[in-house]
Amino acid sequence: MLVIPDDKVIAALNYADLIDALEKMFCSDYELPVRHHHFYTIKEQQENALILMPVWNKTYLGVKQVIVAPNNHTRNIPAIHAAYTLWDAVTGEQLAMMNAAQLTSRRTACTSALAAKYLAPADARRLLVVGGGKVAKHLVQAHSAVRNYESIEVWMRNPDKLKAFITELEKEGIRVTAIENLEEAARKADVISTATLSPTPVIKGEWLKPGTHLDLIGSHKPDTRETDDTAITRSHIFVDTREGALHETGDLAIPIKTGVFDPADVKADIRELCLQQHPGRTSAGEITIFKSAGLAVEDLAAALLVYNSYTGA
The missing domain is CATH 3.30.1780.10 (ornithine cyclodeaminase, domain 1)
Incomplete structure (x- = not known):
């Protein structure tokens, strides 16, 4: 072996x-x-x-x-x-x-980028990455492999980790901008990719402009979530698998439990997107969410x- x-x-x-x-x-x-x-x-x-x-x-x-x-x-x-x-x-x-x-960190980031290949606006120019963990460190490169971003912004709670992260990317020839005002950046972003361990929403649905793609990677427990009910009700929902994302992650399990979201309203999973059994994004103004729970x-x-x-x- x-x-x-x-x-x-x-x-x-x-x-x-x-x-x-x-x-x-x-x-x-x-x-x-x-x-x-x-x-x-x-x-x-x-x-x-x-x-x-x-x-x-x-x-x-x-x-x-x-x-x-x-x-x-x-x-x-x-x-x-x-x-x-x-x-x-x-x-x-x-x-x-x-x-x-x-x-784990690289395949997670790349699965989100693969979903964005089908769900992000074709002309997406502004990417916002939220989080400072191991997965977040790969999101810039992964998402940049499927869209040509003109502006890439990063938000982390820890300013020292954020500074180190930007320095590391600059060594790879990748230019990103550190931001302090998360709401302001989220309102302008075409694609938002979150990979945090936050127990409560970090991205609010009212911040999402028409056409935004929201990629939710964190929240691995049914009582934690990275976005709120407003985002769920405003968006077309896609998942890696229905079995995992609907029950293991609070982003969907909580609104399902409270009656805000019907599991039958999931548009497609990642396999169905790859097999082209669903077209993915269908309009320029559509707000899409991809919820990842992680798959073996x-x-x-x-x-x-x-x-x-x-x-x-």
Whole structure:
């Protein structure tokens, strides 16, 4: 069994290549069981989550094991730690193991960018990224692979993290602007991509101009949300999967529980978009939301990209 080092994982996960690999995977045949969630409380009365995410096709089987520890920001370490194991689905032979931190953050950002390929305005020029975690650090590059943005703005609660983030992107030749007034930036943005652990809305529906695409990545629990009821009622809703997004994430679970949103009103999931079973955006003034809960099949697509790159397959 191969143990693939982090530098090889990062090298293999080029944003454009990963978006393409994800699209091809969504158009293929695979089995995707509902992932397992287990919540546990540590001595500090902090609730962490253990997530087990299996998926398989006729050739490969993969499982990701994830720990989400929301209070890790107080320790200055990532909130998410994960490992990925890839097997031969026919023989059961273990093929590879890898740290899934980069795998997770990059495939999450690239799945959102893939959705934006179908849902963001074709002439989108202003991108707003909200959040300072591991996923947020990849959203600028991922979204820029599907649209030609003239202005990219970033908002984070922590000004030191924001400064470091901008410096890092500048080293890659990417120009972004730090903002302080989130409402003002949101009202002007064509695409807003949020990846926070906020328990309450950070983006208000009244801020969204006609034609905006709102990409919601955070809120992995049914009692937390990144946007409000107004955004939900004003928008056409798309999801990665109905099974996950409608029940695991507060952005949709809360308005469903209160009767604000009917699950039957979901327009399409990401697989249906990729298979062109739904056209995606249908008008210039349409406000769209893509809610991501994260899928094991995304990890498999990314892990295979890494594995094939590492083995030269």
